[in-house]
Amino acid sequence: RYKHRGLMIDTGRRFFPAPLVKKILDAMSYYKFSVLHFHISDYGRFAVESLKYPNLASNNSSNGFYTRADVKAIVSYAMDRGIRVVPEVDIPGHALGFGALAKSGDLIFCDDGHLQIRNDPGGRSLKTLK
Numbered sequence: 001r002y003k004h005r006g007l008m009i010d011t012g013r014r015f016f017p018a019p020l021v022k023k024i025l026d027a028m029s030y031y032k033f034s035v036l037h038f039h040i041s042d043y044g045r046f047a048v049e050s051l052k053y054p055n056l057a058s059n060n061s062s063n064g065f066y067t068r069a070d071v072k073a074i075v076s077y078a079m080d081r082g083i084r085v086v087p088e089v090d091i092p093g094h095a096l097g098f099g100a101l102a103k104s105g106d107l108i109f110c111d112d113g114h115l116q117i118r119n120d121p122g123g124r125s126l127k128t129l130k
Contacts, residue, residue, distance in 0.1 A: 012042030
């Protein structure tokens with residue numbers, strides 16, 4: 001009857017271990033939900049490891065983060081239950097989770113007290129995000 005019945009889990013703000021995400025997917029399947037909105041970045045953290053920018057998840061060691069294998073297993077588990085996973089990465093509003101990239105010089109933030117990514121004249125930020 002409904003083509004889109006979604007649930008959003010905010011793993012950018014609060015980490016959900018992969019086994020718990022799978023239990024959530026089981027419950028979603030039971031209630032015929034079709035989309036998991038996988039919110040993976042937020043104000044102060046990025047919840048998925050990156051091969052290109054490995055220091056992105058560096059500030060998450062105590063809170064946990066998903067490995068590439070975790071994400072692949074979660075997506076596969078969801079697909080087996082007829083659930084589509086939509087990753088959500090909030091930028092520029094929740095850009096502080098990308099702070100590790102500012103330290104390395106890959107992103108440039110506004111310096112006016114706002115935690116927003118700036119499109120610098122050299123285009124470094126834009127190139128990084130692409």
